[in-house]
Amino acid sequence: MESKKTIVVPESCSDQEFILHIYRKLNRLMFYTANKYTVDCQYNEEVVQESIRKLIEKIPTLRGLSDAALTYYVVATVRNTAINLLKRQKRQLGVVACIGDPQEDDLHDTTPSLDDLLIMREQIDKLKEVWPQLDEETRYILEGKYILGYDNDELSKFLDCKPNSVRMKLTRARRKVLNLLKEGESLDET
Amino acid sequence: MKHDQLMEQYEDTLFALLMESIAESEGQKELLRNEELADSSEFEVPDSADRQMEEMIRKAVEKKHRTRKLQFIRPAAKRIALIAATAALMFTVAYASVEEFRVFTLNTIIEVFDSYTRISFTGDSMTDEYSNQHYGITVDWLPEHYTIFAGWDNPGHTFAAFKDDVGSVIEINVDTYSSAIVYNVDTEACTKKDLTMHGFPASIYVKDPEVVRARYVDNPHITSEMTIIWIDEINRIITMIHATNLTEEEMIRIAEGIH
Numbered sequence: 515m516e517s518k519k520t521i522v523v524p525e526s527c528s529d530q531e532f533i534l535h536i537y538r539k540l541n542r543l544m545f546y547t548a549n550k551y552t553v554d555c556q557y558n559e560e561v562v563q564e565s566i567r568k569l570i571e572k573i574p575t576l577r578g579l580s581d582a583a584l585t586y587y588v589v590a591t592v593r594n595t596a597i598n599l600l601k602r603q604k605r606q607l608g609v610v611a612c613i614g615d616p617q618e619d620d621l622h623d624t625t626p627s628l629d630d631l632l633i634m635r636e637q638i639d640k641l642k643e644v645w646p647q648l649d650e651e652t653r654y655i656l657e658g659k660y661i662l663g664y665d666n667d668e669l670s671k672f673l674d675c676k677p678n679s680v681r682m683k684l685t686r687a688r689r690k691v692l693n694l695l696k697e698g699e700s701l702d703e704t
Numbered sequence: 705m706k707h708d709q710l711m712e713q714y715e716d717t718l719f720a721l722l723m724e725s726i727a728e729s730e731g732q733k734e735l736l737r738n739e740e741l742a743d744s745s746e747f748e749v750p751d752s753a754d755r756q757m758e759e760m761i762r763k764a765v766e767k768k769h770r771t772r773k774l775q776f777i778r779p780a781a782k783r784i785a786l787i788a789a790t791a792a793l794m795f796t797v798a799y800a801s802v803e804e805f806r807v808f809t810l811n812t813i814i815e816v817f818d819s820y821t822r823i824s825f826t827g828d829s830m831t832d833e834y835s836n837q838h839y840g841i842t843v844d845w846l847p848e849h850y851t852i853f854a855g856w857d858n859p860g861h862t863f864a865a866f867k868d869d870v871g872s873v874i875e876i877n878v879d880t881y882s883s884a885i886v887y888n889v890d891t892e893a894c895t896k897k898d899l900t901m902h903g904f905p906a907s908i909y910v911k912d913p914e915v916v917r918a919r920y921v922d923n924p925h926i927t928s929e930m931t932i933i934w935i936d937e938i939n940r941i942i943t944m945i946h947a948t949n950l951t952e953e954e955m956i957r958i959a960e961g962i963h
Contacts, residue, residue: 530765537757541749542741543734549747559753563760570764582731583724589734641722642729660723685712688719 529573536576537566540585544592551596561599565592575663590657597654598672644694652687659684766939843876844961847954850874870925872949876962881935881942889931889944897952901943901959906934908955916948925949932959 527535537544541562548561568591569576576584645653658664658672666680673683741747846866855864860880867873894909911919911929920926931946932955945959 528765529768530762533761533765534758537761540738541754541757542747543738545749545753546737546741546747559756562757566757566761567764570761570768580728580731582729582735583727584731585734585738586727586731589731642726645726645730656719656723660720661727685715688715691719 529570532573532577533566533570536569536584536588540588543585543589547589547592548596550593551600557599561592561596564599565595568595572663587661590661594654594658594662594672597650601672601674640695641691644691647694648690652690655683655687656691762938842961842963843958844963845957846874847950868949870949871923872926872947874945874947874950874958876958877942877944878962879942879944881940887942887944889933891931894931899956901932901934901956902936904934904936906932906959908932908952910952920948930955932956934959
């Protein structure tokens, strides 16, 4: 049995070998991640299958990632797929809660200054700490945009909002991160 | 550009960079979790699910490769009738005595006759899943001055034909094979060479130049004719390339560039 402790994909392998290799290394993690959203085995298999299809479309991107980034990409893909499938199911049942489109006004008072952004750049390690504290929707948006590379049209489908609203939702998500960082900063000072 | 826009761009770029570090740090945690899961007997993926996923991966990657760049075939679909006749002529010729019988694989039978080679398949019949597939083909390389003049992509069968100014042709067939189909390939007066193509056993048949001259007496520009065939036993696909006026090296280069 192959070790699961590293991914290490041979550079010269075919696309098929590449994806098979990733699946064999991370299959438990993929099912584990899907399982967080439902314990329905059939649903989990559907999530993993759909995730693999998405990963196949991103092979050139995946080939350039480190083990850790690749693993995170796979997990984020499974998580994103699971959430989307759940949303779809709920929508079919008519029980999805519509997340309101943010208004421009919501953002006016929270525009970060250049200083804020510079501070944030210096706080990469802090960001790693606050990341788990972020609500799921914020992580979902930021992962979709910056890790999975979705454009605003794709994000709007996943977020059930108009494409024009994605920009504002992203801004709001970034501000949440910034605010958490600033809160952490204040606590450190006291 | 307005200050606000510049700030938003800066914020966006900064976040992209920050998220790289998040991917690394969170990825390390996920790697550790993966190790724990691998060492634990509590979260095992059933073998049946693994088999199903791996089969799905094989098919999905194959399908992705085969559906690339099909557009170049579609515009010429109106000329199907003409090419259908050409293809039939190319692959169906007269009978003669059996010279050699060889089992290529469990399901593939190649019979070499005096003037042609018959390729047929025995065993289980095709499932709809295979026979209904649209493959499409990508040709990475063709010699200069060839342009497509016919082709189609039907379920289980893709065909493309190219020609140059003097009437040289390159015809490419990609078919799902089944026990219901027999291919009769013109191998009369041919020299056969075995090679490997895309990991599968392949054969190239080079027609005797004298026979070529006699066959193409109306077109003295045609001086060579050859056919290359290989069978992808995993996906049940037979690929045949027939061409005139190419060298063996050019034939092989075309074959290697077909996906």
